[in-house]
Amino acid sequence: MLIxxxxxxxxxxCTYVIEVAHDQxxxxxxxxxxxxxxxxxxxxxxxxxxxxxxxxxxxGLNDVCRMFPEAMVYTNAAGRDALLSDRxxxxxxxxxxxxxxxxxxxxxxxxxxxxxxxDTLKIRTVATPGHHPSCLxxxxxxxxxxxxxFIPNVGVVxxxxxxxxxxxxxxxxxxxxxxxxxxxxxxxx
Numbered sequence: 001m002l003i004x005x006x007x008x009x010x011x012x013x014c015t016y017v018i019e020v021a022h023d024q025x026x027x028x029x030x031x032x033x034x035x036x037x038x039x040x041x042x043x044x045x046x047x048x049x050x051x052x053x054x055x056x057x058x059x060g061l062n063d064v065c066r067m068f069p070e071a072m073v074y075t076n077a078a079g080r081d082a083l084l085s086d087r088x089x090x091x092x093x094x095x096x097x098x099x100x101x102x103x104x105x106x107x108x109x110x111x112x113x114x115x116x117x118x119d120t121l122k123i124r125t126v127a128t129p130g131h132h133p134s135c136l137x138x139x140x141x142x143x144x145x146x147x148x149x150f151i152p153n154v155g156v157v158x159x160x161x162x163x164x165x166x167x168x169x170x171x172x173x174x175x176x177x178x179x180x181x182x183x184x185x186x187x188x189x
Contacts, residue, residue: 001121001141004039007189008032010094013056016145016185019043020118027071028138028145028185029057030064037067044068046117050075051147051187053082053134054160055091055098065102073100074107074115076127078162079134090160109136128175130168131156137171139178147187150175154188 002019008031016028017039025043027036029051045068051057053075061083065071075083082088083100091098100106109115111127123140128149138145149156149171156168175184 001143003143003185005185005189006032006035006039008056008060010059011056012189014147014185014187014189015060018117020046020121024118026117027064029147029187030060031057033060033063036060036064040068045071047071047115048073049115049123049136049138049145050079050083050134051136051138051145051149052132053079053089054132054148055089055094057147057187058083058089058100059091059096059098062098062101065100065105072105072107073102074109074125076110076125076134076136077108078132079136080106080108082132082134088161126174126178128171130158130164130166130171132160132162134162135171137175137178139182142182143185144175144179144182145185146175146179147185150179150184151186151188152184154186 004017006015086092086097
């Protein structure tokens, strides 16, 4: 498994490409499309794992789904709702409001579900609300994608709609436990 980080132009959010084979990849969050396409060159995009439904982590999703019609999008119920509402994903307040054009491709996952990335590699979902109710952390093979639920040495933003300081503190505690001995991939650079 190889992981490539792309630093996006909107708020320096991060997209991650997980290469599970020389010709297969998964994506964690979806921002700027051109560097993502470069990272996916000659690869099948198997799916997109969303960490939460804020605009800066989903704005490239429509274009990527149009280019990769077999890729499904994984999120929880709150994430699905945010994908379908420019108010909930906060894009209404940016220059380009966003709503997801492919709702039939959303796969709703819950806490502690396993998603097979390949025949030999699985990733587990962990609900980590606090930044937003849609926050999911993904855990596999000494790798933890925390994105905005935990950014080392940075406090979790809880002042946006749906934020909750108490839940963020519980999620941080859980993430610290999950990430012992693992590499953390956070949501902003």
